[in-house]
Amino acid sequence: MKILGLSFGKKNANCDILTKEALYGAREAYPDAEIKFINTQRLNIGRCIGCGACSTALEKGKDNNCIIKDDFQMLENEVRAADAIIVAAPVYVLQPVGQFKDFVDRFSCRHDVSAINWVLDKRRSGEMPGNPDEFPQERLKRRTVSYISVGGASTENWTSMGTASLHLFGFPAMMQVVANYNAYSMGTVANPYLDDELIERMHEIGKRTAAAFEMNSEDVEFYAPQGTGTCPVCHQNLLTVNGTTTVECPICGIEGKIAINGDKLEVTFSEEQQARARGTFKGLREHTTEIQGFGAICAPKIMANKELLDEKMDRIKNFEKYIEA
Numbered sequence: 001m002k003i004l005g006l007s008f009g010k011k012n013a014n015c016d017i018l019t020k021e022a023l024y025g026a027r028e029a030y031p032d033a034e035i036k037f038i039n040t041q042r043l044n045i046g047r048c049i050g051c052g053a054c055s056t057a058l059e060k061g062k063d064n065n066c067i068i069k070d071d072f073q074m075l076e077n078e079v080r081a082a083d084a085i086i087v088a089a090p091v092y093v094l095q096p097v098g099q100f101k102d103f104v105d106r107f108s109c110r111h112d113v114s115a116i117n118w119v120l121d122k123r124r125s126g127e128m129p130g131n132p133d134e135f136p137q138e139r140l141k142r143r144t145v146s147y148i149s150v151g152g153a154s155t156e157n158w159t160s161m162g163t164a165s166l167h168l169f170g171f172p173a174m175m176q177v178v179a180n181y182n183a184y185s186m187g188t189v190a191n192p193y194l195d196d197e198l199i200e201r202m203h204e205i206g207k208r209t210a211a212a213f214e215m216n217s218e219d220v221e222f223y224a225p226q227g228t229g230t231c232p233v234c235h236q237n238l239l240t241v242n243g244t245t246t247v248e249c250p251i252c253g254i255e256g257k258i259a260i261n262g263d264k265l266e267v268t269f270s271e272e273q274q275a276r277a278r279g280t281f282k283g284l285r286e287h288t289t290e291i292q293g294f295g296a297i298c299a300p301k302i303m304a305n306k307e308l309l310d311e312k313m314d315r316i317k318n319f320e321k322y323i324e325a
């Protein structure tokens with residue numbers, strides 16, 4: 001088994017410590033596992049430029065590597081090779097540090113299990129070029145993952161989108177989430193080694209993330225020492241409200257119903273909704289279908305309004321000329 005620890009924090013600082021302790025936990029349970037740790041801070045990972053080269057290549061029967069050449073490819077290869085992954089990122093202004101999102105943006109679309117299978121099915125039926133069996137299968141392999149969010153503030157709300165945003169790492173690739181942990185208040189803890197319970201929990205996370213890889217998905221129990229959360233799928237406490245009794249989990253994109261019971265807010269997500277969460281094949285397929293439908297909707301609109309759009313777009317392309325006129 002290959003276990004990977006990724007820290008997006010400073011060298012030898014809190015994220016490194018918590019990730020490495022989780023890896024020590026995994027080592028205790030799996031003496032023969034291949035364990036690797038990477039600190040990303042000094043890596044050069046540029047942003048996704050939205051060029052679409054990866055999707056175009058895939059649809060032409062080729063591999064879907066990113067065309068930007070920097071340290072991303074190395075990190076992506078490590079994630080692809082891993083079976084069980086521990087990801088820790090510091091909260092910078094309420095969310096994981098930007099480098100984490102830059103990695104996610106370039107990783108996620110190209111590992112969307114539904115989108116890849118959509119193309120592979122078209123290759124099998126001959127509708128698209130390319131041999132489906134030649135497509136690198138590690139894109140679609142099963143992986144387990146756990147997330148650790150690290151924040152300095154002692155007020156938990158200063159880390160409000162930390163753990164939730166970490167879930168963006170694995171859902172397109174349908175990684176099975178074993179645990180997430182909000183290690184906030186590092187400003188008062190001073191050093192993780194001064195909090196025995198925290199270190200113990202990291203060992204448990206490491207052990208469980210590795211163990212889960214060897215188990216059937218259905219038998220894996222989410223490890224929730226800080227509570228199981230409101231959404232039964234991602235176990236986060238964020239909700240999108242719209243003035244009705246229907247709410248949404250912004251991570252999973254599923255609907256729940258709210259009810260007030262005394263001073264308690266109850267949120268119920270039906271089995272049907274849970275089955276279409278963003279990190280399931282069904283949820284991802286809904287999005288693939290949506291995206292594949294854009295062309296049929298937009299092409300006639302653009303053709304019918306070509307002159308108007310050409311004129312309007314001139315205002316955008318020559319902005320400096322128009323704004324001073």
Ligand SMILES: Cc1cc2nc3c(=O)[nH]c(=O)nc-3n(C[C@H](O)[C@H](O)[C@H](O)COP(=O)(O)O)c2cc1C
Binds near residue numbers: 016092153
């Ligand atoms: C630019 C910046 C913004 C930060 N914003 C927050 C924040 O919004 N909430 C919080 O709890 N901690 C915040 N922190 C503190 C870090 O999350 C904390 O120092 C953490 O331990 C850094 O991870 P590391 O020790 O692994 O490098 C911020 C730190 C920096 C440098």
